[in-house]
Amino acid sequence: MSMLLEVSGVSVSFDGFKAINNLSFNIGEAELRAIIGPNGAGKTTFMDIVTGKTRPDEGRVIWGEKSVSLLKMSEAQIAQAGVGRKFQKPTVFEDQTVQENLLVSLKNPRSWLSVLTYRPTAEDLGRVDALAEEIGLSDQLTRLAGELSHGQKQWLEIGMLLAQEPRLLLVDEPAAGMTVTERQHTTDILVEAAKTRAVVVVEHDMEFVRRLNCKVTVLHEGSVLAEGSLDHVTANKDVIDVYLGR
């Protein structure tokens, strides 16, 4: 299988502290992957590197069939190339309605000139309705995002990412602070999304990861400690020592 994203030999340090240490990571098209690891393992920093927020000191980040390097691109260019990202704490536009949040995220020209004259087409509004349906917010379209519950905000943010039609979705702790039923719903959204694109989910909660039922990568001190099925990695002695055994 050809790879969508290839991260190899990446390192980054903050004031001498190596947050990411010679990390390598690959993911193919339409693959669901979970990343687990203790606090400070470098999971968020890894996403920062892929999305262009943090520049690594060394290493390569190669994208797509044309094998372009993401390291020379700005955050906006990387997003336009097809990388969507959900932040650890929900970030939606609280002053705007659910519909506006989704409309602004739809995959459409991003330059300010085309945005200035843009008016939503019936097709776009239909897309928004379909997305709202998918994330379970159909009856909330006209509400302000700021009025939504924590869980609903998380879904809205995932919906905004889906609206972008990314080829790779990076999701940082989507289930944090959710109730059990909300988690169930989140799992469904992510599994569904991964049928047509690559999805990387960072999560602490083992039950959640188990339900995702996918390959798992364990990060520790900025590099990969183990990789494989959940049962495989949880049986690994190193993993038990640094993560599960605590």
Add this chain to the structure above:
Amino acid sequence: MQRSFIARNPSVLIFLSLLALFTLVVTVLSEGAGAGFISTSFIKTLGKTLCLCLIAVAMDLIWGYAGILSLGHFAFFGLGGYMIGMWLMYERTRLIVVDSLNQTEIPPTEAEVIEAIGTQIFGVVGSSDFPMIWAFADSLILQLALVVLVPGMLALIFGWLAFRSRVTGVYLSILTQAMTLALALYLFQNDSGLRGNNGLSGLQNLPGVTASQDIVSLWFLWASAFALGAGYFLAAWVVSGKFGSVICGIRDNEARVRFLGYSVEAYKLALFTLTACLAAIAGALYYPQAGIINPAEIAPIASIYLAVWVAIGGRGRLYGAVIGAAFVSLLSTWFTGGQAPDLPMGVYTVKWVDWWLVLLGVSFVLVTLFAPKGIGGLFDLIPTKKGSEE
């Protein structure tokens, strides 16, 4: 599917109607119309106030909507004033010079006329040569183009440097203050080419126009009202659609916008430049009514006042900015003009000329603390039919 822009934004129509009504009533009551209920000097004050409302709309776009607290927009306002002022002063001086030279026996040569105009204009700074920047001062069309081009270019270059380096928040505000201070200090110099601290004067006289100030003041009132109406409409249109979504998103969560694939810097730059041009147009209409412009107009404090007006009026709703600018600047004229009665308090008499700034400062703090939505927030209390806003 989508209703027209006006239908979706009833407040725009209401605003434009009120503005038209205001202009009409003021015109009818003016000295120029023969009624004389409103003095010509007050007509000018009202016309100037409309210009201040226009720059407040620009400020609301950049600050209220995009969250960029620019404290330098009066630099663009002032530059716009200087650009039109150059033509006004040149042309009027030329007419006077030509007139007086024609009294002499021998008709003057072209060079003599230019020399005489130069002496007239630049005598106060000990020179008679036209500086380079006056190259187009003899052409109204070109000088009108420069009204937007010069401030627009300054905004473009400044914004490009600042936004590209991702300067945000209070650092950006400080940088804009530095810009306006630097410009003011430069203009204060006699060899800046714009007559140093004398500035440009006599701007109320339109060259070649024989109509009295009573009439001319009305023309400027109408022009200012038209500019405010057009600027308001443009601003409301700009923020009504997805562009508005993006810039409000930049205000509330810049990173989210960036990771959605929008080039935040390009949006900021476009908006900064657009608002600078609006400010410049406001300035170009303001100073012919004020009659004089000098570098003190561009002092950093002016731009801070602008932020205070918009904060008091209420950010992010356009009409709030208009209300704030009109209310506070008219009140300020009243207090500082010595019209406000002194307030005897036994041992001490409060003279408003001195105490107005304190009052303004206190109001600003109170509004910020207790009514962050400003005066415009009062409109939220009016019950609207559910769904009529959508």
